[in-house]
Amino acid sequence: MRAARVAALTALLTGCGGGFDCTESSSCAADPPASATQITACKNALADSKCGSTYERFAQCFHDQAACAPDGTTDTKTTSSTCASQLEAYTACTQG
Numbered sequence: 001m002r003a004a005r006v007a008a009l010t011a012l013l014t015g016c017g018g019g020f021d022c023t024e025s026s027s028c029a030a031d032p033p034a035s036a037t038q039i040t041a042c043k044n045a046l047a048d049s050k051c052g053s054t055y056e057r058f059a060q061c062f063h064d065q066a067a068c069a070p071d072g073t074t075d076t077k078t079t080s081s082t083c084a085s086q087l088e089a090y091t092a093c094t095q096g
Contacts, residue, residue, distance in 0.1 A: 022046070027063060030072030051093035058086035 022042035023034060034042070045055040061083035069075040080087060 027066035028068035028074045054090040054093045058090045061086045
């Protein structure tokens with residue numbers, strides 16, 4: 001379940017972060033630009049009255065601390081590990 005949540009959040013966060021312009025490019029050069037669906041999901045997560053602030057903290061960490069894999073894409077496992085406390089807080093908020 002946690003792996004599925006990380007994968008879903010990764011899709012949301014590619015292109016989301018840095019002042020929370022959900023259209024901002026990823027920190028890793030080879031990541032594709034965010035899709036319209038990802039941008040909408042990012043904006044909706046930020047606007048959530050209950051969990052938006054915890055999502056923002058996770059998204060900011062994910063963007064600022066992004067580890068890039070040798071192929072230039074985001075290393076989601078390493079980045080998610082770095083941002084584990086923010087991910088856990090967001091997960092708890094959305095499940096609570």
